[in-house]
């Protein structure tokens with residue numbers, strides 16, 4: 651019975667646009683992520699630095715795999731020793747919970 655109720659519940663609205671206040675509050679909970687752009691292009695962004703191109707590309711591939719699993723894809727700007735990761739939710743023209751969840755997953759790739 652409980653299971654029936656759970657199955658009929660709507661999914662959490664992870665891809666609805668957050669308000670400016672919600673975005674600012676969420677940014678305080680992730681390390682190094684900043685706001686980028688505004689309007690429909692508003693996004694969250696963080697730049698990761700690496701010793702060399704192979705390390706950078708290993709990170710890029712790990713991010714790509716995670717993005718496919720989550721069906722949520724960042725914009726990536728790659729140089730020899732850095733990768734800037736930018737998330738927004740183009741489906742809602744804003745920043746959503748999915749962006750912050752993926753930001754935490756990218757950080758977790760480098761944890762340990």
Ligand SMILES: C[C@H](O)[C@H](O)[C@H]1CNC2=NC(N)=NC(=O)C2=N1
Pocket residue numbers: 721722723724737738739740741742
């Ligand atoms: C159909 C597909 O699930 C959607 O287009 C997904 C794919 N990946 C996505 N990635 C990002 N960053 N934002 C989205 O709104 C989005 N939508």
